[in-house]
Amino acid sequence: MRFLISLFLSFLTTAAIAQAPFADQLAKHRETYRKDLLAASGGPLTDEADLSYVQFYAPDSTYRVVATAARIPNAEPFEMPTYNGKTRAHVAYASLTFTLKGKTQVLTLYRNLNAIKMPEYRDYLFLPFKDATSGTETYGGGRYMDLRVGDIRNGQVTLDFNKAYNPYCAFKEGYPCPIPPKTNTLSVPVEAGEKAYGKEH
Numbered sequence: 001m002r003f004l005i006s007l008f009l010s011f012l013t014t015a016a017i018a019q020a021p022f023a024d025q026l027a028k029h030r031e032t033y034r035k036d037l038l039a040a041s042g043g044p045l046t047d048e049a050d051l052s053y054v055q056f057y058a059p060d061s062t063y064r065v066v067a068t069a070a071r072i073p074n075a076e077p078f079e080m081p082t083y084n085g086k087t088r089a090h091v092a093y094a095s096l097t098f099t100l101k102g103k104t105q106v107l108t109l110y111r112n113l114n115a116i117k118m119p120e121y122r123d124y125l126f127l128p129f130k131d132a133t134s135g136t137e138t139y140g141g142g143r144y145m146d147l148r149v150g151d152i153r154n155g156q157v158t159l160d161f162n163k164a165y166n167p168y169c170a171f172k173e174g175y176p177c178p179i180p181p182k183t184n185t186l187s188v189p190v191e192a193g194e195k196a197y198g199k200e201h
Contacts, residue, residue: 164193
């Protein structure tokens with residue numbers, strides 16, 4: 001019995017050590033994200049006190065998954081609707097297939113045709129999605145993830161839903177936030193990443 005208890009405690013210690021770098025890295029990512037919300041020109045937050053209403057789920061490495069990325073050849077550009085009534089030109093880039101909570105999921109990865117004209121966003125990829133938490137624990141308009149073309153290697157890409165973030169519309173109305181296509185709705189709750197903004201607007 002003592003051996004089993006010792007083995008179990010050793011396992012917990014090892015697991016905690018393995019989790020620490022992931023949690024530390026995510027904490028730094030979130031701190032940078034908070035600072036960017038305030039520093040962004042024309043951003044949704046101007047008062048540092050409002051950062052206390054920016055909330056996240058606890059780090060959870062089970063929401064960090066590897067997806068198979070299949071390029072979508074000859075995709076036609078289209079206008080993706082936004083929440084302020086305008087549209088933004090996008091084109092489908094790749095279909096991502098992965099398993100989350102034991103269920104196979106498929107999302108489409110896009111390129112913003114205006115953003116890629118700027119050198120710093122030339123390789124930028126955009127992943128908008130909704131899930132079973134949308135409208136309850138998370139923003140009803142969906143959340144986003146950012147990737148780069150170089151993140152896809154040998155037909156695979158790592159998706160870390162702990163880095164899913166809210167569009168500006170979650171904080172303040174009037175922004176041209178793209179509406180996630182209906183096909184980019186996950187069948188499972190994604191209890192990772194940013195939660196709904198805690199202050200009414």
